[in-house]
Amino acid sequence: MSVDTDFPLLRFARALVIAHHIPGRVRLKLDGPISGDLKNLAEDAKRFSAALAATAGIRTIALNPLAKSCTIEYDPAIIPSAAWAGFLSGTSVPGTEILLQTLVSAAKA
Incomplete structure (x- = not known):
């Protein structure tokens, strides 16, 4: 999927890294x-x-502003584990489409 990377949610996502x-x-x-x-x-x-x-497959999300972190519990049967690294880096791996489409839809809302 080709997405314009110049909208705030995607720029925000690209500033995130996987801590654990x-x-x-x-x-x-x-x-x-x-x-x-x-x-x-x-x-x-x-x-x-x-x-x-x-997003389908997301169970819970906990923001921790002081730690600048967010913990997400998800269903790996719906969102493959590799999708997170691909999503944050902008590379296409199975499952990144689900996460990317979510942000695109939210940006249009």
């Missing part, structure tokens, strides 16, 4: 120091979380 991952649970962390408008960053984090919460 076991099938069914992934912890994402905002990479690097916080710069720019903290209010916008917090809003992007909330929109990112809400968008993923609407």
Whole structure:
């Protein structure tokens, strides 16, 4: 899927790294120091979380603003484990389409 990378949720996703991952649970962390408008960053984090919460296979999402992290519990039968690394890096692996389409739909809403 070709997606315009110039919308806030995808730019936000590209600033995340996987801090810990076991099938069914992934912890994402905002990479690097916080710069720019903290209010916008917090809003992007909330929109990112809400968008993923609407995705089939996502069970729970817990934001931790102080740790700049987000823990996501998901169904690995619906979202393959490899999809997370592909999604964050922008590479196409099985399952990235589900996650990417979620953010595209949220950006249009």
